[in-house]
Structures are given as structure tokens and as C-alpha cells.
Amino acid sequence: MADAPVIVVGAGAAGLATALHLAPLPVTVLTPASLGREAATGWAQGGLAAAVGPDDTPARHAADTEAVGGGLVDPAVARAVADAAPERIAWLDRLGTVFDRDDGGALALGLEAGHSRRRIVRAAGDGSGKAVLDALIAAVRAEPAITVREGAWAVRVLTGEAGVQGVALADGTVLPARAAVLACGGVGGLFAGTTTPLGACGQGLAMAARAGAGIRNAEFVQFHPTAMDLDADPLPLATEALRGEGVPLVDATGARVMARHPAGELAPRDAVARTVHECRAVGHAVYLDTPTQLGGDMPARFPRVTAACRAAGLDPVTRAIPVRPAAHFHIGGVAADLHGRTGVDGLYACGEAACTGLHGANRLASNGVIEGLATAPWVAEAIAASPPADARAPRAQVQPQAAADRAPLALRRLMERNCGPVRDGAGLAAAVDWLADRADRDDTALAALVIAEAARRRPETRGAHARRDAPDAEAIAGDSQLTLADVVPRSVGLEGCAA
Template sequence: MIRLGQDGDRVTVVGGGIAGMICALELAPQPVVLITRAGLGQESSSQWAQGGIAACLGTDDTVALHLADTLAAGAGLCDPEVAETVLSGAPGAIAALEAHGVRFDRTPEGDFARGLEAAHSRKRILHVDGDGTGAGITRALAEAVRRCPSISVLTGAEVVRLVRRDGHMRGVLLNDGRLLSTSRVVMATGGLGGLYDASTNPVGNYGQGVMLAARAGAQLSDMEFVQFHPTALDAQGTPLGLVSEAVRGEGAVLINAEGTRFMADTPGAELAPRDVVARAIAAQTARGSRVFLDARPALGAGFAKRFPGIARLCQAAGIDPAQQPIPVRPAAHYHMGGIHTDTHARTSLPDLWAIGECAATGLHGANRLASNSLLEAVVMGQRAAQDIAGQPAAGPSGASLSPVSLPPVADTAAVRRTVSENLGLLRDDKSLRAALAALLPLAQGTGASADPAIIGLAIATFALLREESRGAHARTDYPDPLPGSTSCRMTLDDIMAVAEQQTTHPLPRSA
């Protein structure tokens, strides 16, 4: 057994994206071990974020306006208190990022260069190097982490189980069999887009942090809400490249194979909420037409200067956005649900916090407002650090930890097939029950599919219980939203019980 310092004296942060790194930095000088499967910021969605970070800093903007936009996009399921807390933290978040070396794009006058994205009523999106915001923030934070003497970085390691004894955190089991003692754990492991064939996420991200917390007994919420980005590059490769919403914010329009601008009569047009745009594109695809994002009239020869990263992405696929429309399609992009937390990033388990995409804070509701996620990652990373710093460590448990069995290396192949076919952009009772039937035995087993199957099963179970269409969750058999709809929370035991009941003795459908 390997111990880092004395039992319980180090906070363990699991995940090396923006949320994990900012939390570790904010905890300084308290000792932290940061565990990351790859290098700092690598294999994380943070690294690939193009659009930017939403922050109401303009003279024409207020927290109230940003909050109204967020609540509208969230389709009635946002937690207004959480949303106001996160959005109000924007000035402090931007200041912290700049203090750690992030350099946001500015106008010739020295002000922040602010862009517009879908469903925002003001230009409030800050960028780094045009469309390189995630990479720019990640680089700066990674360098700050390397310089910070209180942070020990453990790379090439993956946490495969949380170890709890007597109701408290005692350690984490790594994929090489090492058992590291710790009394406080912060999950910052990212999303679950790797469970889908068409995704903009790293293929290895199948919701590990959510799975670990669920196996430990934590409550999950809003698992049914998977956001599909409307404009992933429709080309070869896995994951799919992303054509940022900011391109539409600059005036690019969506056209079908006949050249028709099919979003023109939709409220908000190309800048309608993502779920609306994604389903409109899917409808065009269903009738046999490819869809293209045409930036030629709006940007023309200036495309590469404004969006250098996307221009390189298109060039690699043989497309010149200055001369050709860009082929696009919806792809799994962001998960609004996950480990249930409060405004301090506390989960339902003592000694466990969750931040970033693996957490369900209530900010995003049923549909994330563009670029709120990077803001949430920073603000909640800060708030988790503040909460942890204000609490004493549990200290040594007084007993040695028993050996913990090492699970098999996760295999997502069978689960990805089921999830992609049945839990996509459009769902119905038949597809959801097919997913339950396929995933339940895998989740109940001990094989290589068990861990990813738990996440797929959670999505299917939450989706089956939500007999309405709301935000990113669209059911063709229940096309309308229900009045008074609320978020759902369940533990893994609850999920297993509901799934088993529904596959053996299904309840009658609601009237």
C-alpha cells in the first residue's frame, strides 16, 4: 500500500482538466495530489473547448440578464440560486484565471473582446486566441500547477474505485493496484460523450467519475440530459471535430443540400438553443439531405483569421471554409447531469466533492447555455477549494485498509453500441426499454462492460421516467413538456431497482 504523507492529510483531486487544476491551485498551500490519466489537460474536453467562457462583464450586461438567458435555455429545470451564485462569480473567476497566466483576447482599446453565442442576449463570451480558449486556459493552468509546490501530480494513473469505511472516505484505488490513502476527494473527471459513436469528447471519457461516485453511494441527478452539439464536423475521425457555435454567432447560416436556409423562420434562427438547432439538422438528415454551415457571406476570406483552429480542422478534412460550406452534423457534446452537488460542490457523501462536467449543480437544467460550462468549472472549483479549506481533515483512520479487488479494464464497445442506437437525440419508450434490457445485465455483472454500463443504464432509467420532452431530452412519444416538472435524483441502488422492475414487470404508461 502506498501512502502520500500521513493518512488523510492530502486532498485528492481526480482529473486534470480546468476544474481539477483550478481547484488544486486554489487549495494552495494545502497539500494536494492531482491524479490524471494523461498529462495535465490532455484527454479532457477542456483542452478542446473552442467557444469561450461566458462572463457578464460588459457595461450593457448584468448578472440578471445572464441569469434570464441561462434559465430560458435550461427549460425550467435550472436551480436559480445555484445559477445566480455561479454567474455572479464571473469577475472573480476571470481575475483568477488571469492571475494564473491566462491572456484573454482584447480589443485595440484594451477591453475584453466579447463574442455572441446562441441564446445569449448580450455579447459576453471571452476567448483566448480566437477559437483556442480551452487550450489556452489549459496551458496556463498546467504551467501554474507545475510551479505550485503544494501540488503533486500523478500522471498515467486512473482511479477505478473510491474506498470508504465507516461512512468516510479512506482512499482511492488506482488501475495499477496501488491504494492511496486520503480522507477528501474531489471528482473532476469530465463527461460521458465517449459512450456515443458520434461525439466531440475524448473517446475514453465514458463518465468514470459519475460511475465511481455512484458505486460509492452518491446521489445522481439529471442523467437523461445529454446535449448534442448541432455542428460537429461531418467528416471521418473519432472524435468528431467541433465547429464552434461562435461561427454562427459571427453570422454563418445553416443550409441543406439544396441550399435552403432551413432555420430562417425558427425563433432565434441559427442561434436558437442547441437542442432546437440539433433536432432541426437531424430532421434534414432524416429526409436524406446533408447539412452545411455556410460562413462564406459572413466571413469569407477572414475565416482563418477569426477561427484559426477550425480552419485547420476543416483544411485537414479537405474543406476551405472561405470557399465552401462546412458539412456538419449533431454529436454528443456535454452532459448536464451527473453527481448531485450543492453550491459548495458537496455531494451527498461526506468527504466527496464534484466539479466540472461530472457534477450536476443545477446550473444547466435541461439544456446548457453555451459557454457557461467553463465558467462553472472555474467558479465551482474555487468554491470546492474554499469549502475544503474550511473543514478539518478526518485524519488517520486508526486501522489499515483492507485489500480492494482491482476491476477489469473497462470495455465500452457493447455499451457504446446500445447507447448510440437507443439514447440519442430522439428517444421513445421502445428504444429506452431496449437500452434497459441490454444494459442491466452488464451493469449487474463484474465484467469489463460493467462500469460503462452503469452510466448507460442511468441515462436510460432517468429518460424512461421522464415522460415528456424538455430541453435536450426529446421523446417522440411524449413530445410536450409537463407542467411542474422537476429534477430527479437517484442512487445506484435506486437505478438498479427501477431498471429491474421495468424490465420484469413494466409499469403502465402514464395517461
């Protein structure tokens, strides 16, 4: 609709940055919780990758991104994001993010797996995500063109013949929209073991698919190797920066479990996650040996990790932290270009919800938050330059329905077992069967089905997708792409809505 706002679904870094760049166009940001809660951005510990050090260049950052990406990184996308990253850090600095600096006032840069240089920009030690999110929230609150609608769970993108007309909420409200941006994060909540907010359960995938958009590379789910193996849901994360600071991964005898990998603890995330998974599968618990490497420095250097451990009754100053792999980041997502365009007029995707080709088959650490920040201005630019997709008001009436903001435990256990760090054809086929029976009426099942079906269709091991029945990389070097019709052939896409 011509005078309707742009609706941004999600209030993490991607959604809030897009909204800020869209202003002074009127924007409504939807968030199910109050601002600052339920967004993975606020949980980011390691930091933001940007080539800002004197020995670094964006070309090197892009090359490192490609090197871990399992042959599927789009080099032009990697270069564009790496080129933009330093300026986005400067933008956050101007918004008031207080980054950690060395004694000379230069940004203090951390090192993480897969990076050939120190380039992880941090704030408040391991509190980088919260510091960034707080600055974005303050800027959003000060911007009169942006309306924030808290307690709003989006369930459908409403389209007419010419494209997006509006967005429907779970309570049945229909919001007319000039355009819609899916910035609703990842899919960790579809797995029993996850480090992400539980509301990250793939609603963006379901909404995009039902609106007719494609889903790219959904099979690639990054499992973080060092979620803390504590009695918690979601599992607290022991940041990769710990390994960057030399903390070894050991078994109960103190032997290093990554000793045989040439890069040791700084091997790519998928390799470390698989090793930890395999150790645990044969009954050996794995630990981060914080007492040996950091000891009394832990609380000052890693305050969030220390606090999470202590809340569970474990002091990482004196005791090693038990760890396990857990679903952490969706590498795939709604197929989108660097401007967020999805192929459905007026529908855009940004941040973790999108798959732009930056991460390929495996995400380089700390390239997550920066992706949304890098692409947000380009998404805003594309929307501002386009007329409203469909100038008519949405006519659909949407029945109120339960928000699919938590996946059922049975589904989460199934995804963990059959679609976890190591998969096989039989397990994936069984998961697809189970999910296909439910996907028409349950959006979490649809999102999980897209992931399981994409994984079933890739009988090779590549990046974060490991198949025990196909351990070698074969000839399926391309991206995968699925639409609703591929997974739920008979779905009408808008069930629950009456025109």
C-alpha cells in the same frame, strides 16, 4: 486519513482550479494522460461566459441561463455562478491567460445562442480552452503543495463508515485520501458520435454511484448541433461562434434549415440539434455555409476549425462544412451543491462531472468551463473547513483491472441510436435491459445505464431531453435523482475489492 492528501480525480479546468485553491493543503491530481491531454477543457473553442461588458450584468447572465434551462435551473445557483464569473476571468488573467482584446484593450466579447448580450470571453480566437488550460497547468506545476500523478485511472472511491478513505486506481494502487473530488468531466465517450475526448465515458458517475452518492438529471445530455460530419472519432467541433458570426445552416440546395425558427441559427442548442437531426433523418445533409459568410476570413477568425477541416481534406474558405449533432456535454451528473458536497462525507464533485443545478435541462453555451472555475474555490473552502471524513487508512485491496477509459463500440452505438437527440420509451427500455446485464462488471455500462434509465423515467420533452413518444412538456417539472440501488439493485458497489 488525517495526514493524507486530497485526491482530485481529473485535470481539466475544474480539477486544476480546485487543486490550486486547495493549496497549501497537500493535493494529488490524477490524470490518465499527461497534463493538458484528454481534458475537454483544452478543446473548448467558444470561450467563457461572464458578464464583463458595459451593457451587461450578472443578473442578466443568470436570467439568460434560466431562460434556456427548461424550468430546471436553480436560480440561486445561476446567480452565484454569474456573480463569480467576472472575478474568475480576472483570476485567469492574473495566472497569465492572454484573452483576446479590442483595440482599446477591453476584453473582446463574442455572442452565442441564448445570450442576450455579447459576453463570451475568448483567447486565441477559437483556442480559448487551451489557453485557459495552459495557464492552469503552469500554475499547478509551480505549486509545491500539488502532486500530479499522470497515467492514473481512478476506478473506485473507497469509503468507511464515516465517509471517504481513499481512491483506488485501475492498476490496484490504493491511495489514502483526506477527501476526494470527482472532476472527471463528461460522458460523450458513451456515444458513437461525440465531440469530447473518448475517455469522457462517465467514470465519475460510476464511482459516485458505487460510493453511495446520487446522480441528478442524468437524462440531460447536450448534443451539439454542429459537429463536423467527417470520418473522425471523436468528431471535430464547428464552434457555435460561427453561427454567432452569421454563418447560416443550409441544406444541399443552399436553403436555410433554421429559417422557420424565430431566433434562426441562434436558437437554443437543443432546438438547432433537433432540426439538424430531423433533416438528416429524412436524408438531407446539413452544412455550415462558411464560404458565403466568412470566405477568406475563416483561417484568421477560426484557425482550429479551419485546421480540422483541412486535415480532412475540406477547405472551409471555399466549401461548406457538413455537420451533424453529437454528444457534447453532460448537463446532469453527480448531485452536488455549490460547494461540491455530494451527500457522502468527504466526496465532492466539481465541473462537468457535477450537477449543481446551474444548467437545468439545457446548458447555455459557454457556461461549461466557467462553472468549474466558479465553484472550485467553494469546493476547496468546504474541504479545508471539514475534518477528514474517516481518519482510518483504507483497508480494501483492489484487484488490478482494465481501465474503463473507452466504452465498447456496441455500447456507444446503442446509446447513439436509443438515447440520442430524439428518444422513445421502447428504445430506452431496450437500452436499459442491455445495459443492466453488464452494469455490475462494466463501469461504462453503469454510467450509460444511469443515463438511459433516467431518460426512460422522464416521459416528456424538456430541454435537451426529447421524447418522440411524449413531445410536450408535461408535469415532470422536477429534477431526477437515481442511486445505484435504482439501477443495479443487487450490486455490491465494490466488486473487485476485497476488504
